[in-house]
Amino acid sequence: MIKSLHRSGEWVRQAAMRTWLLGFGALAAALGVFGSAAETAEPLALSARARHLNPDDFAQQRVGALLWRGGLKITSPDERWGGLSGLEVSADGRRMIAVSDRGSWFTVHLAYDKAGRLAGASDGRIGALSGKNGKPLEGKKRRDAESLAAAADGSLLVAFERKHRIWRYPEALEPFARHPVALPKPPGLKDAPNNHGVEALTVLAGGGILAITQGADDAGDFAAYLRRAGEWSRLRYRAGPGDFEPTGATLLPDGDVIVLERHFNWLGGLAIRLVRLKAANIRANRILIGREVARLKPPLTLDNLEGVAARRGPRGETLIYLVSDDNFSPLQDTLLLMFALEE
Numbered sequence: 001m002i003k004s005l006h007r008s009g010e011w012v013r014q015a016a017m018r019t020w021l022l023g024f025g026a027l028a029a030a031l032g033v034f035g036s037a038a039e040t041a042e043p044l045a046l047s048a049r050a051r052h053l054n055p056d057d058f059a060q061q062r063v064g065a066l067l068w069r070g071g072l073k074i075t076s077p078d079e080r081w082g083g084l085s086g087l088e089v090s091a092d093g094r095r096m097i098a099v100s101d102r103g104s105w106f107t108v109h110l111a112y113d114k115a116g117r118l119a120g121a122s123d124g125r126i127g128a129l130s131g132k133n134g135k136p137l138e139g140k141k142r143r144d145a146e147s148l149a150a151a152a153d154g155s156l157l158v159a160f161e162r163k164h165r166i167w168r169y170p171e172a173l174e175p176f177a178r179h180p181v182a183l184p185k186p187p188g189l190k191d192a193p194n195n196h197g198v199e200a201l202t203v204l205a206g207g208g209i210l211a212i213t214q215g216a217d218d219a220g221d222f223a224a225y226l227r228r229a230g231e232w233s234r235l236r237y238r239a240g241p242g243d244f245e246p247t248g249a250t251l252l253p254d255g256d257v258i259v260l261e262r263h264f265n266w267l268g269g270l271a272i273r274l275v276r277l278k279a280a281n282i283r284a285n286r287i288l289i290g291r292e293v294a295r296l297k298p299p300l301t302l303d304n305l306e307g308v309a310a311r312r313g314p315r316g317e318t319l320i321y322l323v324s325d326d327n328f329s330p331l332q333d334t335l336l337l338m339f340a341l342e343e
Contacts, residue, residue: 040127040128040130040136041125041126041127041174042125042126042127043123043124043125044076044078044081044106044124044125044126045076045077045078045124046074046075046076046081046108046121046122046123046124047074047075047076048072048073048074048075048120048121048122049072049073049075050070050071050072050119051071051072051073051301051335051337052068052071052301053068053071053300053301054299054300054301055299055301056299057299060300063294063295063296063300063339064274064292064293064294064295065293065294065341065342066274066293066294066320066339066340066341066342067339067340067341067342068339069116069117069118069319069338069339069340070112070113070117070118070119070337070338071118071301071335071336071337071338072118072119072120072121072335072336072337073333073334073335074108074121074334074335074336075334076124078126079328080100080102080104080126081106081124081126081334082100082325082326082327082328082334083100083101083102083104083325083326083327083328084098084099084100084106084306084307084323084324084325084326084334085098085099085100085101085145085146085147085148085247085306085307085325086098086099086145086146086147086148086149086158086159086201086248086306086307087148087248087307087308087309087321087322087323088148088149088150088156088309089110089309089310089311089321090311091311091312093110093112093311093313093319094109094110095107095108095109095110096108096110096309096321096323096336097148097150097156097175098148098307098323099129099145099147099148099158100145100325101143101144101145101146101161101325102140102143102144102328103128103129103136103137103142103143103144103145104126104127104128104129105126105127105128105129105145105175105176106124106125106126107124107125107175108121108122108123108124109121109122109123109124110336116313116314116315117338118336118337118338121336125174127174127175127176129143129145129158129176130176130179130180131179131180132179132180132181132182133179134179140162141162141163141194142160142162142163143160144160144161144162144163144197145158145159145160145161146159146160146161146197146198146199146306147159147198147199147200147201147248147249147307148201148307149201149202149203149209149249149250150203151168151203151207152203152207153171154170154171155168155169155170155171156168156169156175156176157169157183157201157203157209158180159197159198159199159201159211160197161194161195161197161198161199162194162195162197164185164189164190164192164197164198165182165183165185166182166183166185166198166201166209166211167180167181167182167183168180168181168182168183183209183227184232185232186211186225186227186232186234187225187232187234188223188234189213189225192213192215192223193215195214196213196214196215196223197213197214197215198211198212198213198225199212199213199214199245199246199247199248199306200212200246200247200248200249200259200260201249202249202250202251202257203251204251204255204257204279204282205251205255205279206228208226208227208228208282209225209226209227210224210225210226210227210249210257210282211224211225211226211227212224212237212246212249212259212288213225213246214245214246214247216245217236220238220239221236221237221238221287222236222237222238222239222245222246223236223237224236224237224288226282226283226284233284233285234284234285235282235283235284235285235286235287235288236286236287236288237259237287237288238287238288238289239261239273240261240263240273240275240292242263242268242271243263243265244261244262244263244271244273245261245262245263246259246260246261247260247261247262247305247306247307248260248305248306248307248308249308250308250309250310250320251310252276252310252318252341253310253311253312253318254279255279256276256277256278256279257276257277257279257282258274258275258276258277258293258308258310258320258341259274259275259276259277259290259308260272260273260274260305260306260307260308260322261273261274261275262304262305262306264304269297269298270297270298270302270303270304271295271296271297272295272296272297272302272305272322273292273294273295273296274292274293274294274295274308274320275290275291275292275293276290276291276293277290278291293341294339301335301337302324302335302337303324303325303326303332303333303334303335304324304325304326304327304332305322305323305324305325305335305337306323306324306325307322307323307324307325308320308321308322308323309321310341313340317340317341318340318341318343319338319339319340319341320338320339320340320341321336321337321338322335322336322337322338322339323335323336323337324336
């Protein structure tokens with residue numbers, strides 16, 4: 001019971017910091033407290049259209065242990081909108097932050113209907129992720145942000161691919177306004193192939209960091225790293241059978257972790273899997289094997305889902321958000337989906 005209360009308190013503390021961090025960017029900009037990174041931020045026009053869980057059967061409201069709580073297709077006339085690969089949502093659900101694999105960050109105001117279902121997305125802002133010198137990142141190898149995590153101290157962690165690294169952006173009223181600080185690299189990450197970087201990243205209860213890559217070994221397990229007390233240790237992550245691979249991770253209110261997995265090939269098509277890792281099993285030198293929560297596949301509404309976030313809802317339920325990377329392709333969509341997790 002003591003451990004459970006500790007995890008819950010830590011998550012609430014992190015959630016409170018997320019709410020503070022994700023709000024009131026306009027006020028901060030007016031006060032002029034930011035450096036060059038924030039000066040790149042601009043308003044972003046957005047439109048949102050509702051989606052059903054199953055476009056062929058509007059009555060379907062469940063998949064696995066997930067209960068449908070609304071979905072949106074979000075578009076913008078701005079060609080920089082898209083490629084969303086990492087996601088955070090404030091504790092009150094009113095604001096989301098996302099990063100793209102072209103080095104942009106976004107904030108979006110979220111709206112809900114009377115039943116608490118996701119109903120709108122507006123008041124977007126866009127900015128460029130900055131380097132240690134405060135200037136916008138340049139070049140594909142440096143801008144490829146693949147995952148995002150919020151820490152209890154209000155900072156934001158971003159994992160980049162190609163030029164593999166994890167940076168911590170200190171807390172600010174508008175995200176990414178201050179110069180980042182590089183975390184020591186996990187052992188072996190520097191030499192990983194371009195597309196085998198950290199895809200799933202989350203801050204654990206107690207302040208540890210879990211990072212899962214898309215670099216699989218001969219047994220099919222993915223390289224993963226756990227940071228506690230300032231030191232990285234190795235572990236492995238075992239995705240679902242059928243060539244699933246990890247694309248995102250988020251902390252749940254009870255201290256467990258949800259990992260988002262994706263499968264795609266031209267014969268089998270696209271499938272998405274969510275699994276739950278028990279907090280007690282996230283230890284060094286372990287093989288992490290999660291319990292499947294849900295599996296999404298056609299005809300359900302889905303796309304290249306890469307980002308996942310969670311929060312506690314007003315009725316005490318755990319709400320899970322999923323966002324898709326459209327690869328800046330006219331054949332794909334930027335989707336934001338919301339579910340309640342049936343405990």
